[in-house]
Amino acid sequence: MIGEGASVAAAVSAALVVGARHMLYSVALAPQFQNQPTWFRWVGPYVLIDQVFVLSQLNPIKEPDTFRRYFLSAGFTFWSLWMLFTAVGVMLGPAIPTSWGVEFAAPVLFVSLMMAASNRPDKIGAALLAMIMAYVFAELPNRSGLLVAVLISVLIMLLVTRRGEP
Amino acid sequence: MILTAIILTGIGSYLMRAFFIFALARYQFPPIMLQALEYVAPTVMAALVVSLLTTPDGELVAGVPEIVGLVGTAIVAKVSGNHILALLTGMTTYWLIGWIM
Numbered sequence: 001m002i003g004e005g006a007s008v009a010a011a012v013s014a015a016l017v018v019g020a021r022h023m024l025y026s027v028a029l030a031p032q033f034q035n036q037p038t039w040f041r042w043v044g045p046y047v048l049i050d051q052v053f054v055l056s057q058l059n060p061i062k063e064p065d066t067f068r069r070y071f072l073s074a075g076f077t078f079w080s081l082w083m084l085f086t087a088v089g090v091m092l093g094p095a096i097p098t099s100w101g102v103e104f105a106a107p108v109l110f111v112s113l114m115m116a117a118s119n120r121p122d123k124i125g126a127a128l129l130a131m132i133m134a135y136v137f138a139e140l141p142n143r144s145g146l147l148v149a150v151l152i153s154v155l156i157m158l159l160v161t162r163r164g165e166p
Numbered sequence: 167m168i169l170t171a172i173i174l175t176g177i178g179s180y181l182m183r184a185f186f187i188f189a190l191a192r193y194q195f196p197p198i199m200l201q202a203l204e205y206v207a208p209t210v211m212a213a214l215v216v217s218l219l220t221t222p223d224g225e226l227v228a229g230v231p232e233i234v235g236l237v238g239t240a241i242v243a244k245v246s247g248n249h250i251l252a253l254l255t256g257m258t259t260y261w262l263i264g265w266i267m
Contacts, residue, residue: 008171015175019182021210026186028203031195033187041191045183050214057207101260104232107218108256111236114211115243115252123208130209134216139224146213153213154205158198 017142024150025053032056035064040072047075049082054113122161129153230267235260 025048033041055074061067096102118124130153137145195203215236219228228236239256243249 004167008167008174011171012174012178015171016178016182019179021214022179022183023185024206024210026183027190028206030186030190030193031200031203034191041187042184045180045187048183050211054207054211057204101264104235104260105253105257107215107232107236108239108253108260109249110211110215110218111239111256112243112249112252114208114215115240116247116249117207117211123205126205127208127212130212131216134213135220135224135226137224138216138220138226139222141222143217143222145224146210146217149213149216150206150209153209154202157205158202161201162198 014142017144020144020147021050021150022048024147029053029056032060032067036068040068044071044075047072047079049075049078050110051113052078054117057117058119122157126153126157129156231260231263234263 026045029044029048033044036044052071052075056067056071061070114127118127130149133149133152134146137148139145140148219232220226235256238259239252242255243252246252
C-alpha cells in the first residue's frame with residue numbers, strides 16, 4: 001500500500017510539473033479577470049488550455065463583458081472539441097500506423113500558435129530566445145526546463161527592452 | 167489507484183489554473199509586470215515546441231523533415247494567419263521530405 005501510494009504521488013507530481021505552465025497563464029490572465037464576477041473566476045480556469053490562452057492574448061479585450069463572452073465561447077468550443085476528438089482518437093488511434101508520424105502534428109500546432117502569439121518583433125525575439133533556452137535546459141526532470149526557459153527569456157527581454165529607460 | 171491519480175491530477179491542474187486569478191484579483195500590476203506577461207504566450211509556445219522535439223535526456227530528435235516542416239509552418243502561419251493551412255503545410259512538407267529522403 002505504501003509503495004502504491006508513493007507511485008501515485010510520483011505520477012501526480014510528474015503530471016503537475018508538466019502542466020505547471022498553466023500557472024503562468026493564470027498570472028498572465030489575472031489582470032483581465034479582475035473586473036469579473038466571482039462565478040467567472042471559478043469557471044474560466046476550467047477551460048484554460050494552451051489554445052484558449054493564446055486566443056485571449058492576441059488582442060487583449062479591455063471591456064469586461066466582451067472579454068468574458070469571448071473567453072467562454074472560445075473555452076467551451078475547445079472543451080467540446082477536446083472531448084469529442086479524444087473519444088475519436090481513442091477509437092481510431094489503434095488503426096493509424098505509427099510510421100505515419102501523426103504525432104508530428106503537435107509541434108506543428110504549437111509552432112502555428114507561437115507565430116500567432118508573436119504579433120510584434122520583440123515577441124518574435126522572445127520566442128526565439130525561449131527556443132534556445134528550452135534546448136539548453138531540456139534535460140531538467142519532468143520537463144521543468146520549460147518553465148526555467150520561459151522565466152529566463154522573459155527576464156532577458158525585460159532587461160534588453162527597458163535598457164536606457166528610467 | 168489509477169483513478170486516484172487521475173482525480174488528484176485533475177484537481178491539481180484546475181487549482182494551478184485558478185490560483186493566480188484569485189490570488190491576484192486585487193493586485194495593482196506595475197507596467198513592467200504587464201510587459202513581462204505579454205511575453206508569456208510566445209515564450210511558452212516556443213519552449214513547448216522544443217520540449218516536444220527533445221528526449222527527457224535533452225537530446226534533439228528532429229531531422230531535416232521535421233525542421234523544414236516546422237519552418238514552413240511558421241512562414242505560412244505568419245503570412246496567412248490561418249492555422250488549418252499552417253497545419254496542412256507542416257504535415258505535407260514533413261511527409262513529402264520524409265518520403266523523398
